[in-house]
Amino acid sequence: MKNNPELRTVTVTRYITPLREGGSLPALAEADDDFKYVLKFKGAGHGVKALIAELLGCEIARALGFKVPELVYANLDEAFGRTEADEEIQDLLQSSQGLNLALHFLSGAINFDPVVTQVDPLLASKIVWLDSFITNVDRTFRNTNMLMWHKELWLIDHGASFYFHHSWTNMEKQAKTPFALIKDHVLLPQASKLEEADLFSKQLLSEEKIRQIVDLIPEEWLNWEGYDENMQEIKETYTQFLLVRLENSEIFLKEAQNARKALI
Incomplete structure (x- = not known):
């Protein structure tokens, strides 16, 4: 293996x-x-x-x-x-x-409470950008999926991201979706620096870095019944989804900006 x-x-x-x-x-x-x-x-x-x-x-x-x-x-x-x-x-x-x-396991960590803890606008914007990028539907007021540990903010539970892979069709079209569900993001009200977050993130996520991350997927998780692609082709689909989405980040960036304007 x-x-x-x-x-x-x-x-x-x-x-x-x-x-x-x-x-x-x-x-x-x-x-x-x-x-x-x-x-x-x-x-x-x-x-x-x-x-x-x-x-x-x-x-x-x-x-x-x-x-x-x-x-x-x-x-x-x-x-x-x-x-x-x-x-x-x-x-x-x-x-x-x-x-x-x-x-x-972060022993002693407590769930993030947006009423109790104010998040810096740039940090909030970076988290909103991340969740728009990976299409994470699960960082809402109902379920923040963030913890406070030693007075610092930690992100957890990204298993509801990449929902395109449940249908596994029209990858390029899916990669260019605006991600309308960002309107429910718990940190959207504080995310006033989304353009700065976009520039910051795109500098760090090179193609090499994305390929390194996708290559972490173990072969044991890529034996999908009912799919024509082999293991390497499945990995390449994830890679291309991320690269296309990154190249077209203005689509989901604008969606987040418009959703925030509707809130405030």
């Missing part, structure tokens, strides 16, 4: 508890490096596509300088979970044998 050396691989040793606020039943788990992780399962919800979205979204955020938890590949042994009493969880563990994805 070919994995990119930039991400560590751990083996899950203990299932601690489900985190039921997530629709895909992520869990708090411990691994053989003695660290705790939020474990995302390939056997849940949208399967490996949610893991791919999490991986790409998180690593693009990291490339742009945001604070995000360390990601690791998390291996589930075939014997893992057989003693789990909850049948739903046991089924999830059994269907997730092999390579999954986990984020380092």
